[in-house]
Amino acid sequence: MLHEAAFLEEHFKSGMEFEPFVAMLPMDQQSSWVQRHGQLELSDSQLELLGSFTRDMKILCLTGPWCGDCALQGAALGRIAASQPERIQLRFIPRDDSYAELIISSMINAGTRVPVTWIMAEDFEPCSRIGDRTLSRYRSMASKALGPASGVLAAPPEDPVRTVMDEVLQEVERVQWMLRLSPRLREQHGD
Secondary structure (H helix, E strand, C coil): CCCCHHHHHHHHHHCHHHHHHHHHHCCCHHHHHHHHHHHHCCHHHHHHHCCCCCCEEEEEEECCCCCCCCCCHHHHHHHHHHHCCCEEEEEEECCCHHHHHHCCCEEEEEEEEEEEEEEECCCCEEEEEEEEEHHHHHHHHHHHHHHHHHHHCCCCCHHHHHHHHHHHHHHHHHHHHHHHHHHHHHHHHHH
């Protein structure tokens, strides 16, 4: 479910940027976020791609600070947003009872999964909601859990951490093109 812009804006404003969010985590949880962030420097081509963005984006991530997939996707989003602070604003909200309305209304497959990330236009109009694990993570898990019967045809990635970065960046890029080609925003920006 994509929420209304006002609902997302309210939650975005109560969220935290990457560094303050990680700093407030208990030390045992900070380490995985810091480690993943260190592994995810952007390549020159990724920086060039992000530098070409012309539309402002808001990204809100509901996350479980203890969750390894959250740390990986959160660190990827942190790197992406830090490379384009004029265009991409990122906020994190921890999955706790104070955000129950957001958590319950964002269930995936009848469960309160994390991370759940909303990518929005500059005016908080929702464009995308992604949640739980990325495709490469699910393929890897299916291969391990189900063996040859899984039907997974793709080989495991050489660098699973970098592959998740690529998948997250592809979704951010997809939304950037959605925003760039939006008749509503093209009229608003006169282009």
